[in-house]
Amino acid sequence: MRLLPHPATEDIQLTEVLRALADPVRLEIVGRLSTCGEMTCGDAGDQLGVHKSTASHHYRTLREAGVIVSKQEGRVVYISLRRHDLDARFPGLLDSILAASPMTAGAPVPL
Amino acid sequence: MRLLPHPATEDIQLTEVLRALADPVRLEIVGRLSTCGEMTCGDAGDQLGVHKSTASHHYRTLREAGVIVSKQEGRVVYISLRRHDLDARFPGLLDSILAASPMTAGAPVPL
């Protein structure tokens, strides 16, 4: 198992996070992760409507902004929200964005 | 007094708001507005470090995203945060962003 490089919690920048989430495709990825928890890149990108290389680019953007973390296991890469880190760095930010997102509005917030 | 065109509250899009705030200059503008309330474009852009036309472009971006509103009175244009509208549309979003912003962190949230 290999963790792909991502910024430390204290190095996560607000503008980077906002920029990462200011894209419909990436917002949908984050929305799915918020309800489904950890999932593979393939599952996350299945109904995204973009080429798999485009999706890969978005995963990288989200990872480098500190929004998600990628764990490589064998052939597959599992991605998940850095919910705890984001909440520690920017309290309430992720929750309010998820609540505002059409995708996840109404869905219960996981503990 | 003339109100410059801006989207209705229900037409404010999350991705547009996030994109508008995902810029250091615009985030600083919003930070100042949050603490100073209504102010002129000149005052808002005084120590921004960008050309006045650049600042004007940012005001337009923020306005079209639904983040601020511009009132023209004579020669000067007053800009202010659409705090109430944003809170109605995306509860908690603006507050969490302002709280996360280095500029306004620690500053009290106005009523």
Add this chain to the structure above:
DNA sequence: CCTATAGTTGGATCGTTGTCAAACAATCGG
């Protein structure tokens, strides 16, 4: 009317970004 003031608009430039396609890399199953 003339000039200074307050911003906006248009053009030019330059870097960034979203997208796809193709090539590549790494792994797993026979």
Add this chain to the structure above:
DNA sequence: CCGATTGTTTGACAACGATCCAACTATAGG
């Protein structure tokens, strides 16, 4: 070892965006 699976990387391209400068508009003051 071979082929299928899973993603990543690279290249190309078009669109966007941030910036500055210059020109413009509109108002206020003398």
